[in-house]
Structure formats: structure tokens, C-alpha cells
Amino acid sequence: xxxxxxxxxxxxxxxxxxxxxxxxxxxxxxxxxxxxxxxxxxxxxxxxxxxxxxxxxxxxxxxxxxxxxxxxxxxxxxxxxxxxxxxxxxxxxxxxxxxxxxxxxxxxxxxxxxxxxxxxxxxxxxxxxxxxxxxxxxxxxxxxxxxxxxxxxxxxxxxxxxxxxxxxxxxxxxxxxxxxxxxxxxxxxxxxxxxxxxxxxxxxxxxxxxxxxxxxxxxxxxxxxxxxxxxxxxxxxxxxxxxxxxxxxxxxxxxxxxxxxxxxxxxxxxxxxxxxxxxxxxxxxxxxxxxxxxxxxxxxxxxxxxxxxxxxxxxxxxxxxxxxxxxxxxxxxxxxxxxxxxxxxxxxxxxxxxxxxxxxxxxxxxxxxxxxxxxxxxxxxxxxxxxxxxxxxxxxxxxxxxxxxxxxxxxxxxxxxxxxxxxxxxxxxxxxxxxxxxxxxxxxxxxxxxxxxxxxxxxxxxxxxxxxxxxxxxxxxxxxxxxxxxxxxxxxxxxxxxxxxxxxxxxxxxxxxxxxxxxxxxxxxxxxxxxxxxxxxxxxxxxxxxxxxxxxxxxxxxxxxxxxxxxxxxxxxxxxxxxxxxxxxxxxxxxxxxxxxxxxxxxxxxxxxxxxxxxxxxxxxxxxxxxxxxxxxxxxxxxxxxxxxxxxxxxxxxxxxxxxxxxxxxxxxxxxxxxxxxxxxxxxxxxxxxxxxxxxxxxxxxxxxxxxxxxxxxxxxxxxxxxxxxxxxxx
Amino acid sequence: xxxxxxxxxxxxxxxxxxxxxxxxxxxxxxxxxxxxxxxxxxxxxxxxxxxxxxxxxxxxxxxxxxxxxxxxxxxxxxxxxxxxxxxxxxxxxxxxxxxxxxxxxxxxxxxxxxxxxxxxxxxxxxxxxxxxxxxxxxxxxxxxxxxxxxxxxxxxxxxxxxxxxxxxxxxxxxxxxxxxxxxxxx
Numbered sequence: 001x002x003x004x005x006x007x008x009x010x011x012x013x014x015x016x017x018x019x020x021x022x023x024x025x026x027x028x029x030x031x032x033x034x035x036x037x038x039x040x041x042x043x044x045x046x047x048x049x050x051x052x053x054x055x056x057x058x059x060x061x062x063x064x065x066x067x068x069x070x071x072x073x074x075x076x077x078x079x080x081x082x083x084x085x086x087x088x089x090x091x092x093x094x095x096x097x098x099x100x101x102x103x104x105x106x107x108x109x110x111x112x113x114x115x116x117x118x119x120x121x122x123x124x125x126x127x128x129x130x131x132x133x134x135x136x137x138x139x140x141x142x143x144x145x146x147x148x149x150x151x152x153x154x155x156x157x158x159x160x161x162x163x164x165x166x167x168x169x170x171x172x173x174x175x176x177x178x179x180x181x182x183x184x185x186x187x188x189x190x191x192x193x194x195x196x197x198x199x200x201x202x203x204x205x206x207x208x209x210x211x212x213x214x215x216x217x218x219x220x221x222x223x224x225x226x227x228x229x230x231x232x233x234x235x236x237x238x239x240x241x242x243x244x245x246x247x248x249x250x251x252x253x254x255x256x257x258x259x260x261x262x263x264x265x266x267x268x269x270x271x272x273x274x275x276x277x278x279x280x281x282x283x284x285x286x287x288x289x290x291x292x293x294x295x296x297x298x299x300x301x302x303x304x305x306x307x308x309x310x311x312x313x314x315x316x317x318x319x320x321x322x323x324x325x326x327x328x329x330x331x332x333x334x335x336x337x338x339x340x341x342x343x344x345x346x347x348x349x350x351x352x353x354x355x356x357x358x359x360x361x362x363x364x365x366x367x368x369x370x371x372x373x374x375x376x377x378x379x380x381x382x383x384x385x386x387x388x389x390x391x392x393x394x395x396x397x398x399x400x401x402x403x404x405x406x407x408x409x410x411x412x413x414x415x416x417x418x419x420x421x422x423x424x425x426x427x428x429x430x431x432x433x434x435x436x437x438x439x440x441x442x443x444x445x446x447x448x449x450x451x452x453x454x455x456x457x458x459x460x461x462x463x464x465x466x467x468x469x470x471x472x473x474x475x476x477x478x479x480x481x482x483x484x485x486x487x488x489x490x491x492x493x494x495x496x497x498x499x500x501x502x503x504x505x506x507x508x509x510x511x512x513x514x515x516x517x518x519x520x521x522x523x524x525x526x527x528x529x530x531x532x533x534x535x536x537x538x539x540x541x542x543x544x545x546x547x548x549x550x551x552x553x554x555x556x557x558x559x560x561x562x563x564x565x566x567x568x569x570x571x572x573x574x575x576x577x578x579x580x581x582x583x584x585x586x587x588x589x590x591x592x593x594x595x596x597x598x599x600x601x602x603x604x605x606x607x608x609x610x611x612x613x614x615x616x617x618x619x620x621x622x623x624x625x626x627x628x629x630x631x632x633x634x635x636x637x638x639x640x641x642x643x644x645x646x647x648x649x650x651x652x653x654x655x656x657x658x659x660x661x662x663x664x665x666x667x668x669x670x671x672x673x674x675x676x677x678x679x680x681x682x683x684x685x686x687x688x689x690x691x692x693x694x695x696x697x698x699x700x701x702x703x704x705x706x707x708x709x710x711x712x713x714x715x716x717x718x719x720x721x722x723x724x725x726x727x728x729x730x731x
Numbered sequence: 732x733x734x735x736x737x738x739x740x741x742x743x744x745x746x747x748x749x750x751x752x753x754x755x756x757x758x759x760x761x762x763x764x765x766x767x768x769x770x771x772x773x774x775x776x777x778x779x780x781x782x783x784x785x786x787x788x789x790x791x792x793x794x795x796x797x798x799x800x801x802x803x804x805x806x807x808x809x810x811x812x813x814x815x816x817x818x819x820x821x822x823x824x825x826x827x828x829x830x831x832x833x834x835x836x837x838x839x840x841x842x843x844x845x846x847x848x849x850x851x852x853x854x855x856x857x858x859x860x861x862x863x864x865x866x867x868x869x870x871x872x873x874x875x876x877x878x879x880x881x882x883x884x885x886x887x888x889x890x891x892x893x894x895x896x897x898x899x900x901x902x903x904x905x906x907x908x909x910x911x912x913x914x915x916x917x
Contacts, residue, residue, distance in 0.1 A: 268760075276879075281865060281866075303866065413764040501745070532846060533846040681819065698867075704866060
């Protein structure tokens with residue numbers, strides 16, 4: 001029998017290569033069975049040059065895309081990334097940028113390989129494939145993958161893939177991460193690894209389809225052209241590298257780069273952490289009761305638990321377990337096991353693998369246990385669900401997970417590496433732009449919350465965004481050209497803080513007013529927050545930042561204020577008094593924000609908050625408290641009541657001063673107060689247990705426990721063990 | 732790669748300037764960091780027990796006559812490290828709007844029907860050791876249970892005497908509390 005000659009190495013099909021690779025890994029525990037990374041070690045200078053050339057090609061490709069694209073996401077915020085992959089879809093190297101997709105782009109390649117594209121669809125020189133369906137792999141449909149095979153003398157030797165986050169994918173509730181959508185059909189366009197071009201050119205029929213389907217087709221097509229140009233540029237440079245280094249070296253060294261990174265990652269884990277068990281929990285809120293949904297049963301308010309357990313094993317491997325996660329629901333926030341790898345990728349490159357060598361090898365020491373089937377993280381009905389905001393739970397999970405890993409760093413003494421992150425919220429709008437075209441308008445910048453404190457200094461203000469290590473909100477002026485709005489604020493918000501010996505970074509609330517649009521509707525983006533339960537982000541005695549809010553202010557006297565040149569709101573100010581000076585309505589909108597019509601004179605506020613402080617706030621240096629006061633980053637109330645520092649304002653020098661004796665008195669009093677009102681946990685436990693047994697909770701909490709217990713006997717037993725509940729007690 | 736004891740002490744104390752911190756963050760990690768930290772921490776505490784591992788800003792797992800217990804730098808002892816130390820702390824649960832607003836005023840305040848912010852204090856010195864924000868009714872979280880014996884034997888190559896089994900023993904405490912409570916009621 002004649003077997004068909006494949007397009008891969010030594011005439012193998014890509015499927016054979018994939019199966020061989022998986023077998024070798026199983027047999028040896030080393031990527032591609034590379035027990036001895038010979039090529040890299042024999043001539044390390046050559047190896048370094050080889051890797052640098054690949055990285056230079058990828059980063060140059062990324063910049064090429066930015067020059068071609070018309071989207072502020074690409075040009076300003078740089079929400080893109082480019083990776084080089086083996087023929088089987090394993091990541092060799094990633095450019096800078098949103099390195100969420102190290103494994104996810106490879107999943108799409110492997111999906112094509114497993115589905116026999118080689119024979120049934122055809123993979124040829126210059127073929128263009130695109131994908132954005134999180135059912136295959138991804139973290140939301142807005143991320144579009146452009147994939148280009150790299151051939152050398154007729155053999156497929158690799159792939160180059162670019163991911164760009166799109167502003168418009170044609171969702172029913174427009175924008176790129178619509179929240180009211182609950183069913184797949186409302187997500188917008190989905191591409192499941194479709195061949196959309198050949199000979200390096202997009203097909204005209206594909207371009208027509210996009211032009212007809214998307215309001216912002218120009219942006220979408222320019223993004224494709226930017227991605228294709230980058231991919232071609234990388235492909236040609238890879239061919240140069242192959243000519244220079246030789247094909248056999250290229251094939252061997254690219255695989256050795258993955259194996260070496262796997263080993264380096266294991267070594268980092270063993271050098272920087274402490275083996276053991278680390279735990280935390282995400283309470284994910286999905287109030288969907290007021291949403292205008294296509295599927296009416298979706299109108300429910302639910303809370304779901306996502307317990308996180310990280311086991312750092314003595315071997316140096318790390319296992320993540322989400323046992324106890326509650327059920328999926330009709331909302332766009334369900335994730336998938338593959339999406340969990342996306343969140344892990346971007347978290348790993350910000351905590352362990354930040355030396356520019358991150359690739360599949362960075363992830364091989366990790367195992368993510370399959371979350372309970374039909375949980376929020378593993379819905380069997382995923383094909384029927386909207387996937388537009390899958391990111392939401394991932395941001396919450398990995399914001400906390402960074403802190404769990406940070407605790408392991410702390411125990412080992414690497415306190416400078418300890419920090420955590422928080423999800424942020426935003427508005428997205430749709431309607432008529434200032435040029436008269438109806439379209440999705442924008443998603444507000446999201447990288448504007450305060451990351452957690454480290455173990456040796458405060459968190460960096462306004463520098464947090466899980467999705468990218470290079471947080472950049474972009475230029476206000478460019479965003480204002482892109483969408484009809486005025487940007488009102490860029491001020492740090494003191495009360496967004498997570499208090500601690502080292503405080504978190506501060507968030508900036510974003511405030512937008514429609515301007516120049518004849519009709520505009522706004523809704524929430526990502527977490528679109530209104531936390532009822534604040535995330536557990538306080539570290540070693542520090543507090544988590546407080547509640548986030550999504551607020552709509554409707555001025556009744558906007559024109560009058562303008563005419564009198566009176567100030568409009570441009571900061572949150574004292575949270576006790578927020579909105580009191582405003583004539584008009586101040587609406588606190590729900591976690592999942594229903595679309596509302598907005599007009600000039602309305603102010604859309606995403607009042608973000610920070611991650612966690614670290615350490616007891618009364619251990620904070622008084623000099624740091626005064627410095628924050630002088631900079632407008634803290635208030636006198638905080639100084640006295642939280643940090644317990646005596647302060648006074650010097651009118652002459654216009655600076656704050658500390659009073660050492662007063663500080664001593666306040667801090668001693670705080671300790672006494674704690675000892676007086678703190679009760680032994682045993683005493684508290686007995687009362688809390690009675691409450692648990694009586695289910696004396698809000699209905700949503702009762703339902704939350706029921707949901708997790710229905711999917712996990714282990715979780716149910718752990719809760720019962722903690723509260724010493726009878727065996728027959730049903731959660 | 733190694734830093735001076737003074738540099739590491741300044742780092743722990745929060746006295747290093749940002750440019751130096753950044754340099755440390757961006758450089759290869761120092762292999763002797765753990766030992767340096769233990770040395771510095773040991774000098775800071777007023778008691779003689781050997782610190783095996785820091786567990787927080789003020790908490791340590793120490794070797795006390797062959798037992799491994801959690802101890803605060805003030806000297807208060809919390810028991811075996813395999814039992815969640817929080818069970819032997821003082822707790823102040825912010826479970827009403829009034830209590831929550833002391834920290835999270837106005838629009839920053841979470842919903843006390845759903846959220847509880849638990850503060851764990853050292854009974855010896857009143858230090859705030861941990862803040863835990865969770866849905867009401869959620870079991871107290873055992874944040875970190877280090878596998879100390881594997882760490883010392885397999886990662887540092889210096890096994891500790893009297894290897895202890897690595898397991899979570901917290902429920903032994905709550906089971907006892909349950910029996911006590913049910914006995915009292917029954």
C-alpha cells in the first residue's frame with residue numbers, strides 16, 4: 001500500500017509529526033524526545049544569534065502590523081502578538097505583546113492538522129488561514145488569528161501566526177466584547193481556521209463578505225493586511241535564517257529552544273518558589289436579570305465560585321486545580337479548559353518567563369486539571385454559548401493566581417517578585433460616529449487599574465493589566481479622533497487603593513462624555529464591574545482595593561455649566577460624597593451593564609479599583625504616607641484611620657508633616673482596638689457554623705454553594721469538613 | 732549571583748530605592764536568597780527557635796523542640812504549621828455595612844449580604860496578619876501550606892531531622908470544635 005507523501009519532515013504528514021512528537025514527549029518527558037539539547041549547547045554563541053534573529057523578525061513583524069493597521073487597538077495599545085510555530089503547531093518564540101496566545105494559536109494549527117487539512121483542505125505555499133472561534137481555542141472571539149505556513153523547498157517547516165484584537169467582529173450588541181449576548185449566534189463572525197487567501201493575497205470574495213458583514217470592515221481588513229504583511233515578513237526572514245544556518249540546524253534548534261525553555265522554567269520554579277499547596281477563591285458574579293437577552297432563561301442573577309488550588313510539586317511541576325467551580329450559565333463569561341491556558345500564558349510571561357524566551361516550553365511544566373464537566377470553566381454546551389467575554393473569569397482567576405505564585409516567591413525570599421492583579425472595567429459604545437457612520441465605536445482603555453503591592457515597595461500606579469506586560473492606554477487624542485467622545489479624566493483615584501505596609505498601585509477611573517454623535521448606545525466591557533464581593537487580593541495583612549463601580553451621570557444642567565464655565569466632574573473624590581454636587585441623575589449600573597442610550601451631557605464612568613496591598617497598614621512608613629499626601633495619592637482620613645499616622649498640613653510650605661508621638665499613640669490604640677474587638681476564631685466559627693447550617697444567607701449565596709456541590713463531591717466534602725457538618729447535610 | 736546581606740536587609744525593610752529594586756528584578760536571581768533572608772529574619776526576632784520558613788510579614792514556621800509550629804515575631808505561637816494558623820488567631824469579621832465602611836467608605840463598600848471581609852489578628856500583639864475577602868459562609872482559606880521537608884531535602888539538599896508527613900490537618904481542629912459544639916447543644 002502506498003502511503004501519501006506528507007508535506008512535513010522526511011515526507012511525513014503533519015498529523016504523523018504531531019503524533020510522533022506527542023509520543024516522544026510521553027516516553028522521555030522531554031519535548032520532542034530531546035534528552036540532550038546538543039545544537040544549542042555545542043555552540044551557544046551561534047544558538048544565541050539564531051534565537052535573536054528569530055526574535056528580531058517577530059518583533060519587526062509586529063511593528064510592521066502597527067504601521068499598516070488603522071485600529072487604535074493595534075497602533076496605540078498594541079493588542080497584538082506574533083509567534084513562530086513548528087509544523088505541528090508548537091510555539092518556538094513569541095514577539096512582545098499580548099502573549100496570551102502562545103499555546104492557543106498552536107491549538108488552532110493542531111486543530112487543522114488533526115482535521116486533516118493537509119489532505120482535505122490543502123496547505124500550500126502562500127495560503128492564508130484565519131481563526132477566531134474559542135470553541136477551537138482562544139479567549140474571546142475578538143482575537144483573530146492569521147496563520148501562514150512557511151515552506152522550504154516544498155517542505156512545510158513552520159508557521160507564523162499573528163493575533164490581533166479586533167474592534168468589531170459583527171456582534172449583535174456591537175463592540176468586540178459584548179456583554180448582553182448569551183448565544184453563539186450573537187457573537188458575530190466566527191472563523192474556524194478558514195482558508196481565506198492564497199499566493200499571499202486575501203480572496204476577493206472574503207473581502208466582499210467582510211465589507212458586507214462588518215460596520216468597521218475597513219479596520220478589520222486593514223488589520224488582516226497588517227497581519228499578513230507581518231507574517232510574510234517573518235516568513236521571508238525565516239527563509240534567510242534557514243539559508244544562513246541550514247535547514248537541519250533550523251529544525252533541530254527550534255525544537256531545542258522549546259526543550260531548553262522547559263528545563264529553564266523548571267529550574268526557575270525550583271529556584272524561586274517553595275513546594276506546597278496554595279489556595280484562593282474567585283467569586284464570579286453574573287447579574288444578568290436585566291439584560292435584553294435573546295434567550296430569556298438567561299435572565300438570572302447568579303454567583304459562581306471558582307476555587308483555585310496550586311500545587312507546586314517537589315519535582316518542580318505546578319498543577320492547577322479548579323475543583324469546586326460552579327455551573328456554566330447563559331452568559332458570555334463561560335470559559336474553556338483551553339482558554340485557561342491562555343490566561344496562564346500571559347501570567348507566566350509576567351512572573352517567571354520574562355527574559356524574551358517564552359514559548360511552549362514555558363508552559364510544559366504546568367498541568368491544568370480538567371475543571372468539572374459542565375462547570376463555568378468547562379461547559380459541554382460551549383458550542384451554543386456566546387464566547388465574547390470569556391476573558392472575564394480568566395482575568396479574575398489569574399489576577400489572584402499571580403498573588404498565589406507571589407506568595408511562593410515571598411516564602412522563598414524573592415519578595416520583589418510578589419504582586420497580584422485585578423480585572424478592570426470599561427464601557428463600550430456603538431452608534432453614529434462624528435463622521436455620520438453607524439458602527440461600534442470603541443472599547444474604553446482597560447489597562448488602568450492599580451496592580452498589587454510587591455513585598456518590597458508599593459505597586460506601580462495605573463500600570464496593571466493582566467492581558468499584557470506592556471500596559472499602554474494609548475493617546476487620548478487618538479481615541480477622541482476614533483470615537484465621538486471627550487475624555488474627562490486621567491487622575492489617580494486615592495480611594496481605589498489596596499492598603500498595606502506597601503500599598504497597591506492606584507487606579508484611574510475613566511470618564512467619557514459622548515460628543516458629536518447623533519445617537520449612541522453604551523454597554524459594559526469585560527468585567528463591566530460593580531463588585532458586590534471584592535476579590536481576595538490582600539497579601540500578608542494588606543487589604544484588597546474596594547468595590548469597582550460602573551456609573552452613569554446624567555447632567556440636568558450641562559449646557560448651563562458650560563455657559564457659566566463651571567467645572568464638570570473629572571474625579572471620583574471622596575467616595576462618601578460622590579455625586580452629591582451633581583444636578584441630575586447618578587446611576588450605579590449593574591455588574592453586567594445593560595445597554596443604555598447616552599447623550600452629550602452624560603458622563604460614563606468606569607470607576608476601577610486596585611488589587612492588593614501587602615502587610616499591615618500600620619507598618620507603613622510614615623514618610624511614605626506623607627509622600628502620598630503631598631502627591632494627592634492619599635487623604636488625611638486614610639493617614640489617620642488606616643495607616644494610623646498623625647499628620648498636619650503646613651500652610652506655609654504647602655506640604656504635609658508627620659507627628660511621631662501622635663503616630664505612636666494612634667498605632668498603639670489601633671492594636672488595642674484590634675485585641676479588644678477581635679474574637680477567637682473558634683468562637684466566631686461556632687456562630688458562623690450555625691448560620692451555615694441554617695442556610696441563613698442571601699438566596700444567591702445558597703444557590704452558589706449548591707451549584708458547586710452539584711458538580712463536585714470533593715468540594716462539598718471539604719466545606720462540610722470545615723464546618724463539621726453532618727454527613728447527610730446537603731449543600 | 733549573590734547580593735550583600737545589607738542589600739537584602741534593605742530590600743526586606745523596604746529601604747531600597749526603586750532603581751536598585753528594578754535592577755534586582757531584572758537580573759538573574761541570587762541562589763543564596765533564601766538563606767540570606769532566613770539569616771536576617773532570625774536576627775530580627777527576639778526568640779531562639781530556628782526559623783524554617785517565613786510565612787508572612789510577621790509569621791514564621793519554626794522548629795520548636797522537633798515540632799514545626801507557626802510563630803509570630805512577638806512570640807505568640809499558633810500551633811502545627813499543617814493546621815491553618817488562622818484558626819488560632821483573633822478574627823474581626825466585617826459583615827455589616829458599618830464595619831465595612833470603616834475601610835471601604837461610600838461607593839467603595841461591598842455588599843454585606845454577600846461579602847465578608849475577615850481580618851485575622853495576632854492575639855499576642857494585635858498585628859493584622861491577613862485580610863480575607865470571601866463570599867459569606869466560605870471556609871477560612873488555608874492560603875499557603877509549604878511542603879517544608881521536600882523543600883529542604885529535595886530542593887536545598889539539606890534534609891531536616893524528623894521528617895513530617897505533608898498533609899492538611901486543619902479539619903482535625905474543626906472536627907473537634909464540632910464535637911464540642913454538638914455535645915454542648917445535645
